[in-house]
Structure formats: C-alpha cells, structure tokens
Amino acid sequence: MRKRLSARGWLRLLNRSKYERDLEAEIQFHIESRAADLVAEGLTPADALQLARKEFGSQLLAKDYCRDGDRVQWFDELRRNLLFARRRFSRKPGLFTAIVVTLALCIAVNVVIFGVVDGVLWKSLPYPEAEALGLIQSSIEDREDERRDYLNGSTWQALEDGVSSLELAVLSVGSPKINFVAPAQDMGPPSAALVQMQRVGRRFFSVLGVPLARGRSFSVEEDSQGGPAVAVIAWSLWQDQFNGSEEVIGSAMTLAGEPHTVVGIAGEGFDSRVGASVWSPLRPSTQGEGGGSNYQVIARSRSGVSPIETQVELERVAQRIEAAGGPEGFSLRVAPLHSAESAWIRPQLLVMAGAVVLILLIGCVNIAGLLMATMDERMPEMATRRALGGGLGSVFRQLMTESVFLGACGAALGTLLAVFGLRWITDVSQSNIGLWQEFALDSRVLSMVVSVTLVATILFGLAPALVLARGAASAMRARGATMGKRRRGQALVVAQVALGVGLLLTAGLLLRTLLHLGGEDPGVDLEGIVTAQVSLRDARFESTENIARYFEAGLARLAELGEVEGAAVALSMPFERGLNFPLRFHSEDEVRVSAVNYVSPDALTLLGVPLVAGRALQASDTQGAPPVVLVNRSFVERYTDGSVLGKLVRFGGGSQPVVGSEIVGVVGNIRQRPSFSSNAPLDSDVPTVYLPIAQVSDGLVRSAHTWFMPSWIVKARGSMSVAGVEVRDTLNALDPMTPVASVRGLRDVRNQALSLERFQAFLLSIFAVLAVALAAVGVAGATAGGVADRKKEFGIRLALGSSLGSAVARAAMPSLAMVSLGVAVGLLLGQVGVRSVTHMLYGVTPQDLASHLVAGLGLLFVAGLACVVPAFRIVRMSVVSALQGDV
Amino acid sequence: MSVYELIPGTLELLILKAVSLGPLHGYGVLLRIQQLSKDALRVPQGSLYPALHRLETGGWLDTEWGLSENNRRAKFYRLSTAGERQLIAETKRWSSVSEGVDLVLEAETGR
Numbered sequence: 002m003r004k005r006l007s008a009r010g011w012l013r014l015l016n017r018s019k020y021e022r023d024l025e026a027e028i029q030f031h032i033e034s035r036a037a038d039l040v041a042e043g044l045t046p047a048d049a050l051q052l053a054r055k056e057f058g059s060q061l062l063a064k065d066y067c068r069d070g071d072r073v074q075w076f077d078e079l080r081r082n083l084l085f086a087r088r089r090f091s092r093k094p095g096l097f098t099a100i101v102v103t104l105a106l107c108i109a110v111n112v113v114i115f116g117v118v119d120g121v122l123w124k125s126l127p128y129p130e131a132e133a134l135g136l137i138q139s140s141i142e143d144r145e146d147e148r149r150d151y152l153n154g155s156t157w158q159a160l161e162d163g164v165s166s167l168e169l170a171v172l173s174v175g176s177p178k179i180n181f182v183a184p185a186q187d188m189g190p191p192s193a194a195l196v197q198m199q200r201v202g203r204r205f206f207s208v209l210g211v212p213l214a215r216g217r218s219f220s221v222e223e224d225s226q227g228g229p230a231v232a233v234i235a236w237s238l239w240q241d242q243f244n245g246s247e248e249v250i251g252s253a254m255t256l257a258g259e260p261h262t263v264v265g266i267a268g269e270g271f272d273s274r275v276g277a278s279v280w281s282p283l284r285p286s287t288q289g290e291g292g293g294s295n296y297q298v299i300a301r302s303r304s305g306v307s308p309i310e311t312q313v314e315l316e317r318v319a320q321r322i323e324a325a326g327g328p329e330g331f332s333l334r335v336a337p338l339h340s341a342e343s344a345w346i347r348p349q350l351l352v353m354a355g356a357v358v359l360i361l362l363i364g365c366v367n368i369a370g371l372l373m374a375t376m377d378e379r380m381p382e383m384a385t386r387r388a389l390g391g392g393l394g395s396v397f398r399q400l401m402t403e404s405v406f407l408g409a410c411g412a413a414l415g416t417l418l419a420v421f422g423l424r425w426i427t428d429v430s431q432s433n434i435g436l437w438q439e440f441a442l443d444s445r446v447l448s449m450v451v452s453v454t455l456v457a458t459i460l461f462g463l464a465p466a467l468v469l470a471r472g473a474a475s476a477m478r479a480r481g482a483t484m485g486k487r488r489r490g491q492a493l494v495v496a497q498v499a500l501g502v503g504l505l506l507t508a509g510l511l512l513r514t515l516l517h518l519g520g521e522d523p524g525v526d527l528e529g530i531v532t533a534q535v536s537l538r539d540a541r542f543e544s545t546e547n548i549a550r551y552f553e554a555g556l557a558r559l560a561e562l563g564e565v566e567g568a569a570v571a572l573s574m575p576f577e578r579g580l581n582f583p584l585r586f587h588s589e590d591e592v593r594v595s596a597v598n599y600v601s602p603d604a605l606t607l608l609g610v611p612l613v614a615g616r617a618l619q620a621s622d623t624q625g626a627p628p629v630v631l632v633n634r635s636f637v638e639r640y641t642d643g644s645v646l647g648k649l650v651r652f653g654g655g656s657q658p659v660v661g662s663e664i665v666g667v668v669g670n671i672r673q674r675p676s677f678s679s680n681a682p683l684d685s686d687v688p689t690v691y692l693p694i695a696q697v698s699d700g701l702v703r704s705a706h707t708w709f710m711p712s713w714i715v716k717a718r719g720s721m722s723v724a725g726v727e728v729r730d731t732l733n734a735l736d737p738m739t740p741v742a743s744v745r746g747l748r749d750v751r752n753q754a755l756s757l758e759r760f761q762a763f764l765l766s767i768f769a770v771l772a773v774a775l776a777a778v779g780v781a782g783a784t785a786g787g788v789a790d791r792k793k794e795f796g797i798r799l800a801l802g803s804s805l806g807s808a809v810a811r812a813a814m815p816s817l818a819m820v821s822l823g824v825a826v827g828l829l830l831g832q833v834g835v836r837s838v839t840h841m842l843y844g845v846t847p848q849d850l851a852s853h854l855v856a857g858l859g860l861l862f863v864a865g866l867a868c869v870v871p872a873f874r875i876v877r878m879s880v881v882s883a884l885q886g887d888v
Numbered sequence: 889m890s891v892y893e894l895i896p897g898t899l900e901l902l903i904l905k906a907v908s909l910g911p912l913h914g915y916g917v918l919l920r921i922q923q924l925s926k927d928a929l930r931v932p933q934g935s936l937y938p939a940l941h942r943l944e945t946g947g948w949l950d951t952e953w954g955l956s957e958n959n960r961r962a963k964f965y966r967l968s969t970a971g972e973r974q975l976i977a978e979t980k981r982w983s984s985v986s987e988g989v990d991l992v993l994e995a996e997t998g999r
Binding site for chain 1: 914918933934937941953956958960961962963
C-alpha cells in the first residue's frame with residue numbers, strides 16, 4: 002500500500018510534541034485495558050499490569066515503529082540533523098569559516114564567469130524568435146576555415162536579388178561616433194554632442210523583428226543613393242534630447258553637419274548591440290565603401306523554409322558572383338547570428354570557464370580534505386550511532402545534511418560576492434571589451450548558483466560521507482581506517498597541486514603575452530602624451546582645405562596653452578588600427594596594402610618616433626608643393642629591397658595616372674593594431690605610410706573619416722590630467738559643433754587596445770592565485786592531519802634520541818613527496834590548459850621555459866611551506882603526553 | 889483450537905474490516921479481530937499501533953478522542969471514505985489471492 006501524506010500527517014508533523022503525548026496516552030490506555038481484562042480473569046492488579054506490559058512488548062520500540070510508520074520521519078530527521086550540524090559547527094568556528102569562505106569564493110567565481118558565459122554565449126539575443134536570425138558568411142575554397150562576416154556591395158546586391166528564403170538586411174560594419182545637434186535649443190549658441198550612429202538598410206528593424214515605437218523605418222527611396230536624409234532615433238535619445246515629444250516625427254535634427262528628418266523611434270530598450278542611438282539609411286552601393294568588404298548581412302529565415310533550400314539558393318548566388326568575376330571557389334552560407342557574433346570572445350570565455358571549474362574542483366577537494374581530517378574525532382560518534390542501531394543510511398543522511406548545511410551557507414555568501422562580481426564585470430566588459438550585455442543576478446544566474454552549489458556539495462560531501470560511513474561500519478576499528486585515509490589525503494594533495502600548477506602555468510603564459518604586447522618598446526614616447534578625438538565625418542569637413550584650416554586654428558590655440566609643450570594631429574594613434582589603403586609604386590602594377598596615416602608635420606617628432614633615413618615632414622609640404630610621404634621600416638622591409646628614398650607611390654588601386662608622392666624619409670615602427678599583416682592584438686611590424694595633412698586628397702580624407710576619428714596630440718608639461726582638461730575646453734570652445742570625444746593618455750590608449758588580453762590575464766591570474774592558495778591550505782591540512790596521526794610515533798622517535806630537525810623533516814616528507822609529484826603531474830596535465838590558449842599567445846611559445854619554471858617552482862615553494870610549517874608542530878609537542886595519549 | 893500468527897500484510901486489511909463495523913479504540917480493534925476470528929488469529933500487540941498510525945497517516949482512518957466503555961479517555965478509529973474504498977479494493981485482492989492459493993492447494997496429483 003502506497004501512501005501519500007494526508008493533511009493530518011502534515012499537522013502531526015508540525016505538532017510533534019502533541020503527537021508524542023497522544024501516542025503515550027494511547028499506549029497507556031491499551032495496557033491498562035488489557036490489565037483490567039486480566040484482573041477480570043483472576044490475576045492480581047500488579048501481576049496483571051506486569052503481564053500486560055510484557056505482552057505489549059517494548060513500548061519504546063512500538064513508539065519508534067509508529068514514527069517509522071508515518072514515512073515522514075525524514076522531515077523530523079532532517080530537523081534533528083540540521084540542529085546537530087549547527088551545534089557541531091558552532092563548536093568549531095574555525096573549520097566552519099574555512100569551509101564556508103572557500104566554498105563562497107568558489108561559488109562566486111563560478112557564478113560570475115558562468116553568468117558571463119551564459120549572457121554572451123547561451124542566452125538568446127533580445128529579439129523575438131532570435132534563433133531564426135542568421136549572419137551571411139562568405140568563404141573561399143582552399144581557405145574553408147577562414148569565414149568572413151564582411152561582404153562587399155556586389156555580394157549584397159546578388160544576395161538581395163537571388164535569395165527569397167531569407168529576409169535579409171544589410172548594415173555597415175562600423176558604427177562611428179558623429180556630431181549630433183538637437184533641434185531648436187532655447188538657450189545659448191548651438192553645440193553638438195557625439196552620438197553613435199549605425200548605418201543600416203531599410204529592412205534592419207523588420208529582420209530583427211522589433212517594431213518601432215513611433216513612425217516607420219526607411220523607404221526604398223530614402224535607402225537609395227541620393228535619397229532624402231532621414232534617421233531613426235533610440236528611445237533614450239528621444240527622451241533625453243527631444244523630451245519625449247510626440248511631435249518629433251518629421252522634425253529636423255543635425256547629424257554629421259547635415260539636416261536629417263526623424264522618421265521613427267526605436268522601441269524602448271531596443272539594443273542593436275553596438276551602442277548606437279541613431280540609425281541612418283545605409284544606401285548600399287557597389288562603389289565607394291561598397292567596393293570593399295564593409296557590409297554585414299543579417300538574415301531571418303522565413304517560416305516553413307528548410308535550411309537546405311536556403312543553402313541551395315546561397316550556392317546559386319555564390320556561383321553567379323564567381324561567374325561575374327568574383328574570387329574562385331567563392332561560397333556563401335548562413336550562420337546563426339548569435340554564435341557568429343560571439344565567436345570572437347568564445348575561446349577566452351571557455352578558458353575562463355575551465356579555470357573556474359578547476360577552482361571549484363580544488364575548493365571541493367580542499368573541503369573534502371578538511372572534513373575528512375575531522376574523521377578521527379568523529380569515528381567514536383559514528384561507531385556509537387551504528388552500535389545504537391543507526392542504519393548506514395541514517396549515518397549517510399546525517400553527513401549529507403551537514404554538507405548541504407555548509408553548501409547553503411557557502412551559497413548565501415557566494416551569491417553576495419557574486420552580485421558585486423557581476424556588477425564589476427558588467428562595468429569592465431561594457432566599457433573596455435565591447436560587450437553589450439548586462440550581467441546581473443537573474444533567475445538564470447540564480448539557478449546556476451543552485452546547480453554549482455549542488456555539484457560542489459555532492460563533490461565535497463560524498464567522499465567523506467562514503468569514507469565515514471564505511472569507516473563507521475567497521476565500528477570501533479577507527480584506527481584501522483587511518484592508513485587508508487592518509488593515502489586518500491595524499492592523493493588529494495597531488496590533485497590539488499597539479500590543478501594549481503596547470504592554472505598558474507596557463508595564467509603565466511597569458512601574462513607573458515600581455516607583457517610582450519604592452520611592455521615592449523612601443524616605438525613612441527608614452528610620457529606626457531595626451532590625445533583627444535574628434536569626429537570629422539561631417540558635411541563641414543568634406544574638403545582637405547576645410548580640415549587643414551580647422552587643424553591649423555586648433556594647433557595655434559593649443560600651442561598657446563601653458564600646460565602644453567607641443568601639439569600635433571594624426572589620423573590614427575599608436576596602438577590603434579590604421580586605415581588600410583591600396584597603393585602602388587610608380588613603376589609597378591602590383592597593388593600593396595599599407596596603413597595610411599596623415600599627420601601634422603610635428604606629430605612624429607612629438608611622439609618621439611625616430612627618423613631613420615631621409616628627412617622629416619615639414620611645414621613647407623603644403624598643398625601646392627610636390628607631394629611627399631614618409632614610410633616606416635616595416636614598409637621598407639616588406640615591400641622594397643632596401644632603397645626607397647626618391648621612389649614614387651600612388652594611392653588607390655585604380656590604373657588612372659595620378660601624380661605619385663615621393664618617399665622622402667623612413668621612420669621607425671610604431672606598435673599598432675594590425676588589420677592585415679597579422680592576427681596579434683598589437684604589432685610593430687605594420688607597413689605604414691605617413692602623409693602631410695595638407696596633401697591628402699579629398700577622397701582619401703572622406704573614406705578615412707568615415708571610419709576613423711582623428712586625434713589631437715599634445716605633450717603635457719606637467720600633469721597630464723590638467724593638460725587634458727585644458728585641451729578639451731580649448732577645442733570645445735574652438736568649434737562647439739565639433740565636440741571632443743575622449744581625452745586619454747597614450748598609456749590608456751595602449752591599455753584599451755589590450756583590454757581583452759588584460760581582462761583575461763587579470764582574471765586568470767586571480768584564479769591562479771586563488772587556486773594556489775587553496776592548494777596550500779589543502780596541503781597544510783593534510784600535513785597537519787598526518788602529524789596528528791603519527792604523534793605517538795614521533796613521541797617515540799624523540800624519546801629515543803632523534804633530533805627535532807630530523808623529526809620535522811620526517812613529518813613533512815610524505816607531503817613534500819606528494820607536492821613534488823603534484824607539480825610534475827601538473828606540468829604534464831597543464832599542457833591541456835596551454836593548448837587551449839596557444840592561439841592567444843604572442844611573443845611567447847607554449848613551451849616557454851620561464852612560465853613552466855615559475856609555475857613549478859612557485860607551487861613547490863608555496864606548497865612546500867605548507868608542508869613544513871605544520872610539521873613544526875612537533876617542536877611544540879610534549880613527548881610525555883604524546884606517549885601517554887591514546888592516539 | 890490453535891492460535892495462528894497473522895500472515896504478513898493482512899493486519900491492515902483486518903484493521904480496516906474491524907473498524908468498518910463501528911468506531912473502535914486500539915485495544916478494541918485487537919479484541920474485535922480476535923473475537924471475529926473466534927480467537928484463531930492473534931494480533932501481535934507491538935505491531936498493532938504502527939499499523940493503525942500508518943493507516944491514519946495515509947488518510948484511511950479518521951480518529952477522535954472519546955470515552956471508552958469504562959469512561960477512560962481513548963483514541964477512537966473510524967473508517968474514512970478513502971478507507972472504505974481501500975477496504976473494498978483490499979478485500980477483492982485478498983479474495984483473488986486466497987482463491988488462487990486454494991486452487992493451487994486443491995490440485996490433485998497428476999493423472
């Protein structure tokens with residue numbers, strides 16, 4: 002007969018003492034009734050009562066069975082076990098704190114990192130039916146692994162004409178900041194603000210599946226070359242700059258120096274994942290930016306269309322492109338938008354996830370070790386439980402209750418820590434790494450807390466429970482279990498140390514990479530350099546003449562500032578990505594790609610870039626003068642046989658005859674973000690051409706300013722922050738319609754360029770330190786346990802004349818041996834971790850000796866200390882009491 | 889007449905039946921089973937109360953405190969609606985089991 006708990010059962014459960022009294026009274030009544038019957042049969046009352054009791058049997062037992070009968074004893078037992086656990090741990094606050102803090106740290110780092118992993122890799126994008134969204138990728142045969150997310154204008158046109166199974170929208174790959182002026186400001190002269198603008202095709206919003214809150218998206222006409230200037234604005238911009246006025250649709254605002262009409266407002270909370278607050282029509286074309294791979298195409302599969310149909314269509318389009326003169330073996334496919342977009346950071350996140358899982362493992366091993374170390378003292382308790390009839394199950398349940406109790410305390414503290422961690426990581430990842438997600442404690446993260454805790458609890462709770470339960474089964478033979486326990490403790494030491502070594506090794510390699518990327522000679526003088534960016538993607542700056550005038554005026558003003566030693570201008574800063582531009586030597590047909598940077602004459606001197614050969618740029622290199630350029634060493638090494646001075650270069654891939662610019666000088670390399678020459682985040686070997694501002698063509702300026710914000714550069718006399726404020730104020734006053742974006746020191750520019758690498762190295766270093774600390778605690782615990790076990794042995798040794806030193810050495814030796822083994826195993830197994838970061842390493846080989854040495858010796862040292870220190874307990878040990886003591 | 893220990897598992901059925909004839913306290917259940925079986929069945933006193941409490945927890949018996957025939961406070965058990973259904977079901981089950989057992993036992997040696 003199976004039973005469920007009736008309402009009365011629950012009532013009884015909650016009112017335990019009343020139930021006990023009733024049971025007592027019921028049995029009493031039974032015995033007395035039976036006695037009365039026996040008296041009626043002729044027994045004396047005293048005999049009758051005695052016989053009645055005997056017939057009934059053990060009252061205690063009957064009561065017990067009654068309780069057993071209601072099957073809900075688990076609740077009662079749980080309550081009892083919890084009370085016991087609380088009592089036990091309140092008597093051992095040190096043990097309790099160590100376990101809970103360890104657990105909390107492990108849970109916190111796991112929740113934070115998996116919160117990020119979940120937010121970036123697992124959670125679907127914030128659009129309706131986001132799983133139907135895709136990104137069109139192209140690849141070229143032979144280089145199948147090299148998928149490209151960026152397409153050119155003719156590919157987009159072919160896709161738009163040839164694909165019907167997907168709803169497609171095209172967008173520009175970049176979303177630069179532009180100058181924005183809200184309409185009709187009442188007070189003061191108009192001034193501009195910088196907003197991020199994303200240029201998108203007219204079907205952008207409908208493909209994402211998000212309706213606009215007001216108005217409409219772009220019409221076909223607006224999205225074609227020469228169409229009327231219109232824009233959709235973000236909800237927040239509408240609220241902040243237009244006061245949420247309903248009349249905003251159809252009103253005018255100034256974007257990039259041109260009047261635009263507002264045609265729509267995006268829904269509240271709509272996030273296009275690049276931080277944009279203004280969307281303008283892309284007007285895709287096959288010329289200009291459409292001539293290069295500057296477009297992205299997102300897709301939503303239409304319902305009822307099979308992926309195969311889509312693939313067939315895409316292949317047909319690809320063949321058409323190939324037939325029309327496209328690259329050989331060209332192919333197209335649609336990848337899930339979410340995974341395609343997060344691909345860039347997936348390896349980093351997975352490495353961090355692996356690290357925190359390892360930390361959880363080490364932490365659990367540690368806690369298991371700590372719990373097992375208390376086993377000796379618990380043996381008598383367990384034996385007593387068993388002897389009094391406690392089933393193995395109940396012993397097991399008791400121990401699991403304690404684990405769950407610890408788990409709950411750790412989870413509570415860990416969750417608290419995780420809240421702060423998530424807030425911090427959101428901050429860092431949004432401002433430095435370019436993630437748009439918000440990481441907070443939501444139901445998904447909470448469920449992660451629960452599952453991590455559950456895993457941890459089972460991990461650290463099960464081992465001692467099994468050992469204790471088995472140990473207890475052998476009743477009083479507690480000491481017999483010691484040997485086995487010690488061996489298990491040693492295995493745990495090996496595992497902990499090995500995991501610590503592996504993490505330390507991986508973190509070490511990433512740190513060395515970071516040192517290499519950021520620490521080596523940058524080719525420029527970082528000291529005192531302050532930069533300020535402006536957006537010149539503006540109708541007022543279409544011609545080189547206007548730009549040169551603006552720069553001249555600015556440079557004159559800046560030079561007057563007391564805090565400024567010198568001022569200059571450059572299109573792109575060191576550590577940042579430069580504009581790639583095709584060029585040819587005058588006498589050749591072969592097209593070369595080079596970074597192209599325009600600079601004011603003093604810029605390279607101000608930055609401390611050495612002139613290697615020829616002459617520097619001069620103020621006399623003006624528009625009318627013969628065109629000249631400088632090249633860097635990397636350019637010389639890559640593209641020439643060594644002699645470049647006097648050679649002529651022509652910009653652009655076209656074959657029309659243009660007057661070439663003469664190479665008049667060679668300068669040193671600068672560390673930059675390469676975009677075509679390597680995959681490293683920063684590299685000195687980037688071929689670069691420097692042009693004087695006055696001689697840059699209008700076309701080159703326009704395409705440069707489409708993507709890049711040029712920088713003012715000043716060298717501060719004293720404090721960089723004081724100079725920075727002066728620069729900002731001066732430039733904002735010079736032209737209120739061209740506001741200064743970010744004022745940064747050159748070091749910040751470098752740090753920002755390496756933010757992902759810094760972030761990863763920083764986190765992994767924290768994790769490695771945490772792992773090593775945990776391992777040290779574990780080793781110390783195991784050694785202390787070993788010393789306690791062998792107290793008597795050491796007592797005898799000392800009594801027989803062994804020196805203290807040799808006794809201490811003898812006590813530390815087993816753990817030391819295990820630590821050494823752990824280091825060896827760790828260096829071997831660490832190769833798995835190393836392999837997972839190999840493609841993130843620059844300037845350091847995966848076999849890097851220093852990292853291996855530091856990881857191995859570092860752990861040997863720390864864990865060695867953790868072996869020796871507890872072994873010194875022997876010194877304080879009283880020989881007499883050790884010999885008298887039972888254990 | 890000899891006295892038999894109960895076949896395991898039948899105690900709860902017997903309790904349900906005994907109580908179905910009218911509310912009883914624990915000792916009364918014991919007496920009624922013995923009386924109905926003409927003293928052929930002896931209910932082990934130690935397992936009576938666990939069984940009663942199991943049935944109560946399962947919701948097949950209702951209980952209330954009342955006065956016994958000798959004016960003592962006692963806990964009375966009464967069949968609940970669920971208990972009535974359970975009694976019918978268990979009786980049916982018992983009948984088919986015992987019929988089955990009978991059939992087996994009545995089988996004559998092979999011819």
